[in-house]
C-alpha cells in the first residue's frame with residue numbers, strides 16, 4: 001500500500017509526487033468484521049477558476065462524503081465516513097491555488113471511522129463554492145472548488161523551441177479569450193474574460209522573437225473583468241494558440257504550426273457518436289485544378305484532404321466515435337453518394353474536407369468553413385474558431401453556401417476549406433504533417449464542442 005500526494009502547480013503539468021511505500025499493513029481497522037476503506041492518495045490540481053482535489057481509495061470504491069464550512073479561520077471541511085487514512089499520507093499539503101492556503105488530513109474518529117480533509121482558505125478572497133463528484137478513475141472522488149469570482153491569472157512562463165517562443169499561461173485554457181495582433185509596433189494581445197491579475201507582471205527578453213511580455217487589468221466591467229496579456233515582438237510573427245492540459249499556450253514565431261504537437265489525450269467524449277468524414281474529390285478528380293496555379297505535379301487537393309481525413313478519423317476513433325470515411329483511398333465517389341452515406345447512417349455529423357483555390361495564384365489565402373442548413377451554422381462557427389486558433393491562417397470566416405454534399409445531408413454537416421492550395425504560403429502549410437495534424441485536431445475540438453453542449457454535473461451540490 002502506498003500513500004501519495006500529487007500536486008500540479010501552474011506552468012507545465014509537472015508532477016511533484018511524494019510516494020512512500022510501506023511494507024506492512026498498519027492500522028487496518030477491523031471492527032466486528034467490517035473493514036474501513038483506506039484513502040491512499042490525494043491529488044491536487046490547482047486551476048485559475050477551479051481547483052480539483054482528487055481523493056483515491058485502495059479498494060477502488062468511491063467514498064461517501066459530507067461537507068461544511070467554518071470561519072475563524074475560514075476553512076472547508078470534508079468528512080469521509082467509513083474511511084481511514086493511509087499512515088504514509090502527509091498531514092498537511094501546502095497548495096498554490098487561488099484562495100487556498102493548505103490542505104490538512106486527519107483521522108477525525110476511529111470508531112466509527114471518519115477521515116477528515118480540511119481546506120484552509122486564504123480569507124483574502126471570497127470562499128469558493130464546492131461540489132463532490134465521482135471521478136473518472138476507479139475509487140476516485142473529486143472535490144471541486146470553484147472560485148465564485150474571476151479566475152486568478154498567474155504570470156506566464158516562456159521558453160523557446162525551434163525558434164518559436166512558447167508562452168504558457170497557467171490554468172486558463174477554459175476561459176473565454178480573444179486574441180488579436182497589432183502592427184505598429186508589432187504585438188499580440190490576448191484578452192481573458194473573467195480573470196484578474198494575481199500580481200503585476202512585466203518582463204523583457206534578450207533572446208527570441210518576443211521583446212517584452214506584460215499583463216494588465218482592463219478597465220473593468222465589474223461583472224466580467226478582463227485580464228490582458230501583451231506580447232511585444234521584435235518584428236511581425238505568426239502565432240497559434242493551443243491548450244496543454246489546463247494551460248493555454250501562445251506559440252509565436254516563424255511557422256509555429258510546424259511545431260511538434262503534444263501527445264493527443266483522448267477522453268472518450270465522443271463515445272458512440274456516428275461521424276462521417278468526407279475527404280473531397282479522389283481518383284480522376286484531383287481537386288483544385290492546376291490551371292489555378294497549383295504546381296502541375298502536385299501536391300493535389302485530393303491527397304492532402306485524404307491525409308487530413310485519415311488523421312481526423314484516427315483521433316475520432318480514439319475518442320470512441322463510430323467513424324465512416326466516404327473514401328479511404330484515391331477513388332472517386334459521387335457527391336450524392338457521399339451525402340447519402342451520412343443520411344443512411346443518421347450521422348451525428350458530416351465533415352467534408354477540402355482545400356480552397358482562386359482564379360489567380362497567390363491572391364487569396366486563409367481558412368473558412370461552409371454550412372448550408374441553418375442548424376449547422378453553430379457547428380461551422382465552432383470549427384472555424386478552432387481552426388484559426390490552431391493554424392494561424394487568415395480568417396476567411398464562416399460562410400453559407402449550397403455545396404451539394406452539405407446541402408443533401410439531412411443532419412449537421414460542414415465543409416472545411418482548410419487553406420488555399422494555389423497560394424504559396426498556404427500550400428507550404430498544407431503539405432506539412434504537423435499542420436495537417438493541427439487541422440485534424442482543430443476540427444475534432446470544434447466537433448466535440450458542438451456535440452457536447454451539456455456541461456458535466458455529477459455529484460451532490462452544496
Ligand SMILES: [Zn+2]
Pocket residue numbers: 280281287288301353354355
Ligand atoms: Zn475541393
